[in-house]
Amino acid sequence: MITGEQKPIDEIREMIAPYKRILALGCGSCVAECASGGEKETAMLASLLRMAAKIKGEDVIIEEQTIDRQCVKEFVIQLDETIGRYDAVLSLGCGAGVQAVSAMFPEIPVIPALNTEFLGETKDQGIWVESCLGCGDCMLYHFGGICPLARCSKQILNGPCGGSIDGKCEVNPDIECAWQLIIDRLSKFGNLDRIENIYPPKDWSKKQGGGPRKIVREDQQK
Amino acid sequence: MKNISRLKDVLERGEFAVTGECGPPKGADPEIILEKAELLRGNVDALNVTDNQTAIVRMSSMVACGLLKTAGLDPVLQMVVRDRNRIALQSDILGASALGIRNVLCLSGDHQIFGNQPEALGVFDLDSIQFVQTVKTMRDEGTILGGDVLNKPPEVFIGAAANPFADPMDFRVIRLAKKIKAGADFIQTQCIYNLERFESWMAMARERGLTEKTFILGGVTPIKSAGMAKYMKNKVPGMDVPDEIIKRMEGVPKDKQREEGIRICVETIQRLKEIPGVKGVHIMAIEWEEAVGEIAERAGLLPRPVFNGK
Ligand code: SF4
Ligand code: SF4
Numbered sequence: 062m063i064t065g066e067q068k069p070i071d072e073i074r075e076m077i078a079p080y081k082r083i084l085a086l087g088c089g090s091c092v093a094e095c096a097s098g099g100e101k102e103t104a105m106l107a108s109l110l111r112m113a114a115k116i117k118g119e120d121v122i123i124e125e126q127t128i129d130r131q132c133v134k135e136f137v138i139q140l141d142e143t144i145g146r147y148d149a150v151l152s153l154g155c156g157a158g159v160q161a162v163s164a165m166f167p168e169i170p171v172i173p174a175l176n177t178e179f180l181g182e183t184k185d186q187g188i189w190v191e192s193c194l195g196c197g198d199c200m201l202y203h204f205g206g207i208c209p210l211a212r213c214s215k216q217i218l219n220g221p222c223g224g225s226i227d228g229k230c231e232v233n234p235d236i237e238c239a240w241q242l243i244i245d246r247l248s249k250f251g252n253l254d255r256i257e258n259i260y261p262p263k264d265w266s267k268k269q270g271g272g273p274r275k276i277v278r279e280d281q282q283k
Numbered sequence: 284m285k286n287i288s289r290l291k292d293v294l295e296r297g298e299f300a301v302t303g304e305c306g307p308p309k310g311a312d313p314e315i316i317l318e319k320a321e322l323l324r325g326n327v328d329a330l331n332v333t334d335n336q337t338a339i340v341r342m343s344s345m346v347a348c349g350l351l352k353t354a355g356l357d358p359v360l361q362m363v364v365r366d367r368n369r370i371a372l373q374s375d376i377l378g379a380s381a382l383g384i385r386n387v388l389c390l391s392g393d394h395q396i397f398g399n400q401p402e403a404l405g406v407f408d409l410d411s412i413q414f415v416q417t418v419k420t421m422r423d424e425g426t427i428l429g430g431d432v433l434n435k436p437p438e439v440f441i442g443a444a445a446n447p448f449a450d451p452m453d454f455r456v457i458r459l460a461k462k463i464k465a466g467a468d469f470i471q472t473q474c475i476y477n478l479e480r481f482e483s484w485m486a487m488a489r490e491r492g493l494t495e496k497t498f499i500l501g502g503v504t505p506i507k508s509a510g511m512a513k514y515m516k517n518k519v520p521g522m523d524v525p526d527e528i529i530k531r532m533e534g535v536p537k538d539k540q541r542e543e544g545i546r547i548c549v550e551t552i553q554r555l556k557e558i559p560g561v562k563g564v565h566i567m568a569i570e571w572e573e574a575v576g577e578i579a580e581r582a583g584l585l586p587r588p589v590f591n592g593k
Contacts, residue, residue: 215391215394217391219411221454222391222449223391223444223449223473223521224446224449224521225449226520226521227450231521232394241450256457259412259413259416259461259465262409262428265408
């Protein structure tokens with residue numbers, strides 16, 4: 062999933078200050094899973110903003126709505142009927158959601174309420190960790206299913222560096238050393254030989270070679 | 284005048300090599316690095332110049348090496364992959380060779396979070412092993428990554444670092460083997476205080492025949508005080524300072540601790556000389572360069588052999 066966290070309330074208030082009728086727009090997918098932009102969080106943020114406005118005596122209307130996915134046209138279109146009532150959208154979607162909504166409704170400003178962070182997993186209740194960089198050429202097979210790009214602090218493909226101590230990363234003892242995990246996993250399955258050879262430099266053109274990436278699937282087009 | 288690496292010359296002649304280290308200044312004054320280097324002249328065969336060490340902005344390592352070269356010293360250009368992508372790294376290797384710099388040490392570098400630019404983007408386009416391999420291919424095949432041919436290959440003696448004290452222990456020697464396979468002509472190790480662990484790492488390296496394929500220089504750093512020993516033990520990633528060392532430092536009065544630090548360092552070098560496969564010593568006395576001469580003298584490393592290269 063794509064994870065995110067809500068921006069500080071003061072920053073949000075500053076960004077929405079010029080507007081009088083605001084739609085706080087939640088997203089029911091990734092950001093709901095990471096408890097930052099789902100229905101519940103959207104309701105909470107909207108009421109917090111209403112309260113703050115009331116205390117300051119500001120005359121604004123803040124309403125809320127949550128759609129299933131902000132990053133998919135078919136869902137965004139549901140806003141067609143209501144959006145005319147507002148002069149700004151405060152989106153609790155990820156960065157892609159914010160941009161998809163503004164692409165669909167170019168006449169209205171869409172303001173981000175979240176800081177979008179990483180592709181990750183829910184590790185435990187209230188804990189999310191980064192696990193993929195979206196590099197465009199997955200190498201997990203070679204590294205025992207542990208991503209050295211997302212999980213090694215120095216993105217080393219021939220690790221571990223000299224700072225790996227007791228399975229922890231030199232950058233922060235709270236971080237598990239990805240390379241300790243890689244070695245443990247590979248030895249468990251008797252595949253340590255996969256990292257005896259030098260892994261060549263990463264082909265980053267798969268990630269940023271041609272500018273912003275695009276997937277075109279003719280078989281999926283109507 | 285043939286422009287070759289003095290370090291390479293000494294090692295290939297089978298002499299026990301000595302390298303030192305100095306850090307470029309936090310400013311644009313060329314005199315500072317030249318003064319530090321003068322303290323090392325005659326006491327070492329070559330001297331490493333650190334590359335924005337601990338991710339703190341300093342004068343460019345390459346420029347500092349150029350200054351030392353002009354002063355008639357043999358610099359070892361340290362290059363970290365933290366700050367440059369493969370275009371800049373390869374370009375700088377060519378530039379270094381053009382300046383007459385004949386040794387390069389390819390490193391990962393300390394993470395940017397530890398320095399004075401924690402908001403910097405860490406590049407890490409190549410890792411240190413891929414970097415070693417890239418430089419070797421440039422030198423030996425005359426080609427860069429992707430295969431384009433150079434009109435003149437760089438002439439550099441290629442070094443890499445090794446930390447025998449990091450984990451996982453068994454994998455440390457595999458990684459050393461990878462660095463050698465990538466093309467490391469010489470290896471400088473992390474500071475050695477735990478001689479037992481170092482000896483068992485060396486034994487594993489010998490078993491794999493690695494000591495025949497590269498020149499290993501053991502790293503040492505004189506400790507100034509008991510406080511410094513504790514700091515290194517607890518705060519410096521990948522550093523192994525056994526309790527005996529700390530006790531020894533604490534066991535002498537404060538004004539005698541520097542002398543004790545030098546004594547430990549000299550004893551370590553004497554033991555390193557006895558370990559089969561150790562071909563030299565790398566004395567890292569950052570901000571204590573004046574200690575290097577005394578250490579080298581007391582460890583029986585002086586005078587340094589006369590250079591045949593010019
Ligand atoms: S190798 Fe690439 S695609 Fe695979 S997990 Fe890592 S970043 Fe993601
Ligand atoms: S300690 Fe491990 S995770 Fe951290 S930078 Fe080194 S190899 Fe990567």
